[in-house]
Amino acid sequence: IAALWLRGMPFSISAGVGFIALFGVAVLNGIVLIGYFNQLKADGIADLSERILRGTEVRLRPVLMTATVASLGFLPMALATSAGAEVQRPLATVVIGGLVSATLLTLLVLPVLYALSERKKAAVPAPEASQPLAKSLPVATLLLLLLPLLSQAQSPLTAPQAVTQALQTNGTVLAGQRALEAQQAVRRTAYDYGRTTITGSYGQYNSQNRDNQFSITQGLALPGVYRSAAGLADARIAGQQAQLVQVQAELRRQVRLSYEQAVHARHRLRVLRGQDSVYTEFLRSATLRFKTGEAARLEPATALVQQGEIRTQLLAARTDFRVAQRQLQALLQVPTAVVVADSVLRPLALLGAALLADTTAPALADTLLRTTNPRAQVLAQQVVERRAETRVARAAGLPEFTVGYFNQSIIGYQRLDAAGTESYFGPGARFQGVQAGVAVPLLRGPQKARVRAARLQEQVAQAGYDRYRAEIAGQLDELLARRREQQQRLAYFEATALPQAAIITRLATIGYKAGETGYSEYLLNLERARRLRLDYLDALLQHNQTVIELEYLLGAQ
DSSP states (O other): OHHHHHTTOOOBHHHHHHHHHHHHHHHHHHHHHHHHHHHHHHTTOOOHHHHHHHHHHHHHHHHHHHHHHHHHHHHHHHTOOSTTHHHHHHHHHHHHHHHHHHHHIIIIIHHHHHHHHHHHHHHSOGGGGGHHHHHHHHHHHHHHHHHHHHOBOSOOBOHHHHHHHHHHHOHHHHHHHHHHHHHHHHGGGTTOOOOOEEEEEEESSSSSSOEEEEEEEEEEEOHHHHHHHHHHHHHHHHHHHHHHHHHHHHHHHHHHHHHHHHHHHHHHHHHHHHHHHHHHHHHHHHHHHHHTTSSOTHHHHHHHHHHHHHHHHHHHHHHHHHHHHHHHHHHHTOSSOOOBSOOSOOOOOOTTHHHHTTOOHHHHHHHHHHTTOHHHHHHHHHHHHHHHHHHHHHHTTSOEEEEEEEEEEOOEEEEOSTTOOEEEEOTTOEEEEEEEEEEOOSOOHHHHHHHHHHHHHHHHHHHHHHHHHHHHHHHHHHHHHHHHHHHHHHHHIIIIIHHHHHHHHHHHHHHHHHTSSOHHHHHHHHHHHHHHHHHHHHHHHHHHHHHHHHHHHHTOO
8 A cells, every 4th residue: 555655556456456466475475484483383492482583584585585576576567658557557566565564574573473372372271272363354354355345446537638648558659659760760871872892803814923903982972862862851750740740639639529428428327317316206206196096097107108218318328438438448548448537528618719819711721731730731741752752853863973992913024114124013012093983874764754753743742732721721611610609509508498407397396296287298398308408418519529620620739
């Protein structure tokens, strides 16, 4: 418990499982120590103090090794940060912290308890020696039965917490991060000068003497070729960053939509449970009225049918809630169902509302395309990448150069001057020089075709960017109009419909119990009030979904 508190973790189900694993090791150490005490007693060591000192001295190393090895085995789980760490960390923390305290108790407290027990045995007749154990069994059994009640499920998540966890554990985001790292690694290949060629030759290539030659050559391109390759690498890095931002924004949108769906289903369950209690009371009253002769048999039968209908809707609402939980679980990629912290659906405030003030949809679309919209940034970077590829294709048609150096022997007599003076040069006399070359494409047709294909790809990317510009303007117009209509509808529900629904339910119930309202009118009023409450929840969900979609377009986080 102290280890969980120090690490700021709740006492969860996985922590309870850790206690079960801990009990085995702790009890085993105690049994080994007590067993050795009893063995020494059987060997004739009657002095209690000597028995305890010798037993703890001999069993000190096995007890410490058992706790140390088990703790080291659970250490990777305690420090885990990957998917499933929220289950592993509490379990390992309980085991490691419990092993520390259990080892201290085994070596310090258990010998004291053993000494007290042995002295009590010596003072009390033998038949009563087992009474302490008998008395402790009910207590131990009670503790074991209460342990599951002390543990609780994994901590409920708010919407921001669910988004944060999804960004840390979702495989799509992790894959995007690895792809970005790969592009950053590829950036170093932009200034690739190719391989240096080293050659050597030996034989009779100058005369009948056996000469040797060594040479080294290196191919080089113009500086513009390397700059264009580096520009393409930078464009791809920026494009991968934009894609990662879009993946994160899309995941954030999906998690928030699923979370709102779960809260909506949970709130709907609350409304239907309240309505179920009303219909249960109605059925009880109708049954009583029928028994006293105040109502016909049709009245309790109708009440029973209405109660069954509500409970069918309750079952459907529970299914919707579980489906939303499973969707969240899939997005967060966690092993257990996600527990939402919110139980009441509330209208969301638009984060980018300031951007909408005094701005028309086309002007706002231009602003989003230049600044915050994640999809627009990806398309813009695709245009930049295609342009960089066009520059690389052009640079591929530039000349390439080769420079080299050679060193060789020319064994034999060589003329030194015009007068005909000759001198003998052996293998140790070296002759050297440099060489240079240029490679020029003679046929320009293939190169021109590659440049033209790159330009066409650039035009395709630009067309996609322009098309999205028109689409985003239409989407903004639609979402803004929908949000205005939904805000008006919510204002009507909150100011008029919901208070009236409460009044209708209260007055209809009072009138029915007083005999002033017939059961058919009572049911009609209850159904009208229930419909108003559920319609409000549906309108609230639609409003929040619109806000989330708007924030996705605005790039608000």
